[in-house]
Amino acid sequence: MAMKFIQETRQTPVRYECDVVIAGGGTAGVCAALAAARNGARTILVDRYNFLGGTMLNGAGPLHSFYNLYKAFPGAPKIQCVRGIPSEIVDRLIAAGGSPGHLEQDKGGNYDSVITIIDWEIFKDVIFDMMQEAGVRILLHTMVVDVIREKNTVRGLVIEGKSGREAIEAKVVVDTTGDGDVAAFAGAPFTKKHQTTKVGMPFGMLNVDMPRLVAFLEEHDMVNQIVHADKGSDRDDIVRLGFELKKIPLFKEYMDQTGMWGPLGVSRYQGDYSYINSCSLPAVDATDTEALTGAEIKLRKQVITLSRMLREHIPGFEKAHVYWTPASAGIRYTRCVECEHDMSLEEIVNGARFEDEVMLYGFHDSAPRIMIKDAGVYGLPYRALLPKQVEGLLVAGRMITSDFDAHMSTRNTVSCMAQGEAAGTAAALSARANVAPRELDTSRLRQALRAQGVYLGE
Ligand SMILES: Cc1cc2nc3c(=O)[nH]c(=O)nc-3n(C[C@H](O)[C@H](O)[C@H](O)COP(=O)(O)OP(=O)(O)OC[C@H]3O[C@@H](n4cnc5c(N)ncnc54)[C@H](O)[C@@H]3O)c2cc1C
Structure with missing residues (x-):
């Protein structure tokens, strides 16, 4: 039977105007919001739950991995490859009694040499403190239901919460919904990957x-x-x-x-x-x-x-x-947004490096079956966060990387955090310079990331 439709006509108030709006406050979104606000952008973070942290707090236990897989390769140096805001969050948790810090595996070190365990309730409190200190405006209990779009450029979000249906105008939008909701509303190309996981x-x-x-x-x-x-x-x-x-x-x-x-x-x-x-x-x-x-x-x-x-x-x-039990079933993979660069497994295992890389990472969730060569690290290029065909939008987190085996690396919490920091920083710099994220000078972006403590190699 053909689907019936109803026709709606309505006027939606523009309740907020800002430089950067982040859709989804999971691990990627939290780091994106902190990075954007600290880089001077008037930043709004929207999430449907009553807390920030997303899938990590819905049952993604320990954080893999701030470090490379040095235990699987005797003699390999131990490198903390993810630093910057994700590392600062762990330091804040340690100070608040919410984490014993980075722990070496006693058995299983060739899967993950170091794991970082956190208390989720203390995380919720600490992360709200950090948001307030950075000046991020948070909207909880709020669903993103559509985008404001002019031709192929995203100009903001349509949201629904207890205050009803409202709009947020922004210079740059970052999609960290995990499911690529914003990218889909904006008409960005994507594939569905749920069959694989x-x-x-x-x-x-x-x-x-x-x-x-x-x-x-x-x-x-x-x-x-x-x-x-x-x-x-x-x-x-x-x-x-x-x-x-x-x-x-x-x-x-x-x-x-x-x-x-x-x-x-x-x-x-x-x-x-x-x-x-x-x-x-x-x-x-x-x-x-x-x-x-x-x-x-x-x-x-x-x-x-x-x-x-x-x-x-x-x-x-x-x-x-x-x-x-968690607030939601744990989702690993739904929409995969097509980006200007799609990480391949070959690039990951061979420790590929890129001129426009915005983070380094050294973990694969299928280790010891699949490992990054010689306990090395690979770079994730800025282009991997830029969706095709749509302007004004960046994406980060578990919605990138179309190859299942490559996704088994990029989807991990600490990678999503580092991607978020890169996307939030890029969004703020684009808004400040009044250029589209696609036009952003990546050497300036990398300079800013280094200045805020991101490790991009010596
Ligand atoms: C069961 C399970 C176990 C895992 N275990 C581990 C592990 O041990 N270690 C590890 O490193 N990784 C693990 N992972 C993977 C990892 O936790 C996730 O891939 C990662 O946390 C994803 O982060 P993200 O920010 O991209 O997305 P998410 O954390 O999913 O964040 C998306 C956020 O967007 C919000 N949102 C979504 N849609 C909307 C909307 N339309 N409007 C408003 N808000 C919206 C959500 O509420 C959520 O807060 C696990 C995953 C699962 C499912």
Whole structure:
């Protein structure tokens, strides 16, 4: 049956005018907003949730990776390749008691040599402080529903929140919605990539006896990642734990049926297995309301079933209960916006460098199967943040990089943060110079990034 349409005519008030508007306050958006405001732009950051941090706070446990994969290549130097604003956020978290900092892996260092664990609630507070200090205007509980467009140039956003439907005019728009919502509204070309990956729903359990659990797992040779660090307890110092639950036939059967894996997780405080990443569904199009709704329901069933099975069958979980689930299913990949440069896996593994690179990165989520050569780093060119065919718009985060294996590097939290800092800085410089982001002098951009502490090589 043909779809019916209704015709709407309305006038939308322009409630805000600014230099740079950032759509989406996930890891990329937060760093973009801080960078734009600190570079003198009147900046607005819009997000649909009641907090900033996005997918990272919806269950993307530890941050991979501020460092290169030096543990997989004996003798390789240890390089902190992501610095600047992402690193400053970690320093602020450490000072606020919200992170033990960058921790070396005791086992599993050829997957990720250093992981950075953070307390999400403290992150929420610290990041609001940082936004206020930088002078970013934040609009929470606000959906971006359209763009203001003149021909192929984006001039701002249409938003909807409790105050109704309103518009924001801006000199430059940055899309950090993860799903490329703004780019799609603006008519930028994109492909849908959800078939290639899984959506997930990590969860947290309290009253887990971590030492007892680890003793059981070690006895059965099930541990694949572990990190020990002080977490304020004299009997429990396990902060990172991954294990192969499928070695137990009962679990294997259920996990294979549902698409679950792992689990891989983080424990921040004694008795708190804060983050258990295992529940999964394949090929969900999270830009389709009905598909997303169905996935949320199925994933919640997985969480409750798996937690019951852990309690009944695995020592250490006997008295445990679920105390945290995310505000949304965890989405890895939906729209991929076509940009002027599309990172290839070959460039990533060979540590390609570019004249207009705006960040360096040294992690791949499929390590040790796929690693950057000789524990090196690769550069991400500015062009990778510039969508084709649309002016006035920059994109950053998990919506770039069309090759699945290459995306397995660029989509990681710390990469998204570094991309955000680059995009926000570029947006502010473009607005100040009154030039389109495409016309921005990249040597000036790189100079500004270096001045704010971004590592672009010696
Ligand atoms: C289950 C899971 C586990 C993961 N584990 C790890 C891990 O351990 N380590 C790691 O490094 N990476 C991990 N990742 C990947 C990583 O967390 C994400 O790719 C990264 O955080 C994405 O950041 P982003 O800023 O691009 O997007 P997001 O964090 O998704 O941010 C997008 C923001 O935009 C907002 N938004 C979206 N649409 C709109 C709209 N129309 N209007 C208003 N606001 C909107 C959202 O609310 C959100 O805040 C994981 C991902 C998943 C799903």
